[in-house]
């Protein structure tokens with residue numbers, strides 16, 4: 001699909017035990033529980049069920065559940081999937097079950113969706129400067145730090161900065177080709 005095309009293909013991808021599928025209204029309780037988990041609430045904004053539902057069928061929004069062996073383990077929200085310039089914003093990712101490379105595998109599915117399904121040029125995101133686990137995940141998959149929005153966010157009266165990171169299609173393809181050459185999975 002060309003960036004900014006008429007309809008956004010649904011996120012249906014699989015990689016081993018992990019899969020992405022469109023979030024359904026009945027998944028709302030799960031999504032809110034993951035979002036409100038104190039280990040996640042420190043790093044992701046807190047939305048109402050109505051806001052999540054609006055995202056599920058809002059133009060340019062992609063809301064997906066991350067499943068492992070058929071069980072929901074997290075969710076992801078993507079924004080600007082109708083951007084004519086081909087920039088997809090990874091607005092939110094949160095897992096109920098973390099570690100063991102789950103986040104990495106989920107992000108690879110999101111990269112595939114962005115570059116291979118949508119045919120987009122750039123996948124980008126904001127990450128809080130103190131979110132070391134997420135930073136390590138993004139940098140480990142080849143995301144490049146573009147800059148820092150200094151002291152742009154506030155929580156509990158404390159200001160903090162957000163880094164802007166992105167991955168370009170060419171960087172993704174090079175990574176994929178290198179992995180194939182080495183006969184390993186990305």
Ligand SMILES: CC(C)(COP(=O)(O)OP(=O)(O)OC[C@H]1O[C@@H](n2cnc3c(N)ncnc32)[C@H](O)[C@@H]1OP(=O)(O)O)[C@@H](O)C(=O)NCCC(=O)NCCS
Nearest residue numbers: 043093094095098099100101102103104132133134136137
């Ligand atoms: C960010 C998140 C999706 C990553 O998923 P995950 O399953 O924990 O990630 P992985 O197991 O794939 O590990 C990712 C990397 O972080 C590293 N890591 C794990 N815990 C860490 C910690 N406390 N500090 C720093 N790095 C850590 C891992 O070793 C791994 O790096 P490596 O591949 O170089 O070894 C998940 O932790 C999460 O939901 N966090 C809360 C919400 C959040 O922060 N969302 C992102 C907002 S931008």
